[in-house]
Amino acid sequence: MPEETGAQTAVVDTAVAAYVLRLGDDTLIASHRLAELVASAPQLEEDVAVANISLDLLGQARSLLSYAGRTEEQLTGVLRTEDDLAYLRSENQFVNCRLVELPNTDFAHTVVRQLLFSGFVFELYSELADSTDETVAGIAGKAVKEVSYHRDHAARWTARLGDGTEESARRMEAALDTAWPYVAELFTDDDVTRTVAEAGVGVNPSKLRPAWDAFVDRTLQSARLERPRVPPITGLAGMSGRDGVHTEAFGYLVAEMQHLHRSHPGASW
């Protein structure tokens, strides 16, 4: 292989590994936040729903993290498995968007987070199903069908709570105000997304914004809710979740998620 092509391939592979790790982290953390609600959702059917949605996301995360690890191995010669990536990285090594780590303050916060996130990944996976990378296309083609159900579920709750009682509407408004500043991060292009988009493996997320906006506006309208007017929030020195800079709540999530594995390495049951 000519040297230049080899170097270019390495650049693309490095970006693909970083990109797929982001997707895996987004999904893993979204899954974990939902899993916290199993057995404490507002009604029995919802316990079952959050468990199912969390499990779908966990399955997607496992495929994505495994693939991120295998892609990285091509470059470094060292394999990190899905478990290594989920359980043995520190807080600032996770590159998920901050939206998914926002806590389940009340059920409205969960619904809003799920609405904004599943709306985003639905558009994302719809595009990635046509990725030139067979593995990415396979994972996305499967996930989009599942996420379509998640998105619909969140939209129904949004309509029910937003157009419900004064109390439920007030809580939905508060939840939207909390989550909205983290939306911009979802749609921010950078060197990683530009490289994978050019290679046909991934997409620049800014491309997904119009379809997401249309979906969210339609849903909020049906719920008699308004799009919040709050500015985006940046992390320390303009950095974000993609740089490993997270919200305060994230450290507790990581500790909870990892403590079993770290306390009992290799535990199985």
Add this chain to the structure above:
Amino acid sequence: MVTRRELTIGEIRELAAAVPDPEMPMLTLDDLGILRDVRRDASGTVTVTITPTYSGCPALDAIGEDIRGCLAERGETAVEVRTRLSPPWSTDWISAEGRRKLAEHGIAPPPERGATTGGTFVPLSVRCPNCGSPRTRELSRFGATACRAIHVCAACGEPFDHVKPL
């Protein structure tokens, strides 16, 4: 000492196809449509490829174990079970026999043509598996397993599971 004849690919496929699904044991892997491929390489190793119904399907490991177990009983010990995601499984792949068995066990089978990924769900009338009435409604889109929703019948009052379209 008895030396066993090596099974043919057709025989192996038949054995794997007849393994019951752990979560809906009235269905075989073949009924469910999740058995993708069976082959033997030059070294004699058998590879069985299956596909998950849902990404997080917790039964997948158990299914792999069951396939290996049932083939081991027939002397096939070098068996690898692989998972393939693409093309994604659809409820359209549940066989006619599978649909019949589901209904027989009180679970409403999926509609003949699955939901699209377009994001809009066409409300479909799901027939009650107990009394046959189309006057049913969805109680929850998520049920006891990833592939099931919970419905209730207005005619006979029975709640029932429905394999929702995917």
